[in-house]
Amino acid sequence: MNPVKKxxxxxxxxxxxxxxxxxPDTLIAEAELMLQALVTDLVDLPELExxxxxxxxxxxLDAPVENLLINNAVDQxxxxxxxxxxxxxxxxxxxxxxxxxxxxxREVEAAGVFLLNSSAEAIALxxxxxxxxxxxxxxxxxxxxxxxxxxxxxxWVAKPDDGVGCEDxxxxxxxxxxxxxxxxxTDGREWVLQPWLEGEQLSFSLLCQQGEALILSVNRQxxxxxxxxxxxxxxxxxxxxxxxxxxxxxxQITKAIPGLWGxxxxxxxxxxxGPVVVEINPRLTxxxxxxxxxxxxxxxxxxxxxxxxxxxxMTVKNRSKCVRxxxxxxx
Numbered sequence: 001m002n003p004v005k006k007x008x009x010x011x012x013x014x015x016x017x018x019x020x021x022x023x024p025d026t027l028i029a030e031a032e033l034m035l036q037a038l039v040t041d042l043v044d045l046p047e048l049e050x051x052x053x054x055x056x057x058x059x060x061l062d063a064p065v066e067n068l069l070i071n072n073a074v075d076q077x078x079x080x081x082x083x084x085x086x087x088x089x090x091x092x093x094x095x096x097x098x099x100x101x102x103x104x105x106r107e108v109e110a111a112g113v114f115l116l117n118s119s120a121e122a123i124a125l126x127x128x129x130x131x132x133x134x135x136x137x138x139x140x141x142x143x144x145x146x147x148x149x150x151x152x153x154x155x156w157v158a159k160p161d162d163g164v165g166c167e168d169x170x171x172x173x174x175x176x177x178x179x180x181x182x183x184x185x186t187d188g189r190e191w192v193l194q195p196w197l198e199g200e201q202l203s204f205s206l207l208c209q210q211g212e213a214l215i216l217s218v219n220r221q222x223x224x225x226x227x228x229x230x231x232x233x234x235x236x237x238x239x240x241x242x243x244x245x246x247x248x249x250x251x252q253i254t255k256a257i258p259g260l261w262g263x264x265x266x267x268x269x270x271x272x273x274g275p276v277v278v279e280i281n282p283r284l285t286x287x288x289x290x291x292x293x294x295x296x297x298x299x300x301x302x303x304x305x306x307x308x309x310x311x312x313x314m315t316v317k318n319r320s321k322c323v324r325x326x327x328x329x330x331x
Contacts, residue, residue, distance in 0.1 A: 003307055004114055006049045007042060008087040010080065010104065011035040012094035015053035016070025023057060030286060030327055034093055037289040039063050041300035051083060081107075089114035093284050095164040096127035101283060115261075116303060118208070118282040122259030126280040127162050129192050133277075139256040141249070142276045144194050144269070155196030157230070158182055160189050164281075169230040171196075197276060199269035202240065205287045206250055206266055207302060209311040211258035213250040215242050216302075216316060217294060219287045221267070237290030237323045249275050262303045263288060290323035 009015075013023075013031035035052075042050050043063050050065040053076070060067045068079045084090065090108045092115075094101040106120040117123070126132050133145045156178040159169045172178035175193070182191050201221040207214040220239035224231050249268070254260050257280070265285030267278040291299045296318045305314065 004089040004304060005047060006051070006087045006089070007116070008083045008090045009035070009038065009042075009050065009052045010090065010092050010094070011038075011052070012092075012100060012104075014055055014058055016055050016073075016076035016079070017094065017100070019055065019070050019073045019076050023055065028058075031093070033286060033289045033325070033327075034284050036061075037292070038091065038093070038284065038300060039065060041292060041298050044298060045301055045304070051087065053079060053083070084108065084111040084113065087113055089116050091116040096123065096282075097160070097162050097164055099124075099127070099162075102127060114307065118261045118264060119259035122257050122261075123282045125257060126260075126282045128190075129159065129161050129163075129279055130190070132280055136253070136256060136277055139252065141252050141256060142274065144197050144276055144278055157194045157196055158191055159194070161192050162190070171225055171230060197269050197271060199271035199276065202268050202270050202275070203235065203285065203287055204246065204250060204264075204266040204268065205237070205285070205291060205299075206254075206260075206264045207306065207311060207314070208254050208260035208262065208264050209306045210261075211255050212311045213247075213254040214311050214314055214316075215246060215250050216291060216299060217287070217319070218242055218246060219290075232286070232327055234324055234326045235287050235290070237287050237325060238294035238319055239322050242319070245274050249277070253277070253280065262306060263299070286325055286327060290325045294321050294323040295319060296321070 011031055013027050014035055039061060042048055052061055052065050052067055054067040054069055056069040056071045070076045090113055092104045094104055102120050102123045105115055105117050105123055108115045109120055125135060133143045136143050156172045156175050157169060158178050178193055201223050203219045203221055205216040207216060217238040218240040220236040221232060222234040224233055260282060263284055265281035265287060269276045269278060295316055
């Protein structure tokens with residue numbers, strides 16, 4: 001029996017996290033895609049009451065949910081903490097940047113309700129690209145930083161250590177130029193410098209539970225370079241067959257980080273030597289948007305089932321369809 005009847009969703013960008021600030025169209029477009037997909041999946045399940053925090057500048061969700069309208073930062077703080085006392089479970093979609101996702105999940109854990117995310121401890125680790133790489137290397141998991149072959153010496157990438165997606169990713173033609181550019185940064189943020197590794201840009205849509213994993217889909221990411229910046233324009237959900245080496249990598253990751261729970265997105269490169277981890281996203285990612293159509297199932301239902309069902313009992317029966325999610329056109 002599902003122990004959850006009331007679910008609170010806090011999608012940070014659309015839910016008042018930017019109350020009092022401007023709402024960038026690019027951020028809103030991608031956030032709305034993920035929120036709408038999750039809400040659609042949840043309202044399709046019986047006997048669930050869904051509450052959503054909603055920035056008052058945006059249209060109400062066209063779904064049978066309760067919208068808690070956020071007009072300012074005071075509203076956001078009040079409604080968030082008040083709603084925590086009236087729900088069975090909370091689903092947070094937020095950036096790892098500046099500890100936002102970790103802080104919100106710690107508050108959910110402290111409230112004593114079900115957190116439908118990875119643990120705050122796991123989020124604290126994976127929010128940092130440098131710490132994640134170090135941790136994975138200590139567990140003999142291939143990451144970009146420890147690869148010796150397939151490197152393109154004329155390509156280097158600089159990105160914020162706690163950045164999200166392609167946020168602020170800069171491309172450089174030379175390592176020294178990249179390093180010199182980083183020395184000019186005075187914004188107080190930590191940055192990482194990575195070599196550009198030759199390979200196919202992929203991601204896993206992963207279910208996680210207590211150190212075990214189930215790959216829902218392997219997705220192809222479409223990245224373009226524009227004026228020295230990297231941009232994700234689309235992803236093809238369920239684009240590739242799930243190879244044995246993919247399953248092995250997923251098991252290694254969840255065993256190394258057992259606090260990963262529910263949905264996680266793993267960005268990786270498929271190189272001539274096999275899959276290599278780029279970063280771990282301990283939350284819903286854009287690929288979630290295409291899962292229902294690609295797999296002919298309800299991924300939210302599977303995630304809720306993790307509350308009382310072992311992941312090893314779960315299977316995906318139909319992986320015959322590939323679904324493209326266009327991000328650049330979402331706005």
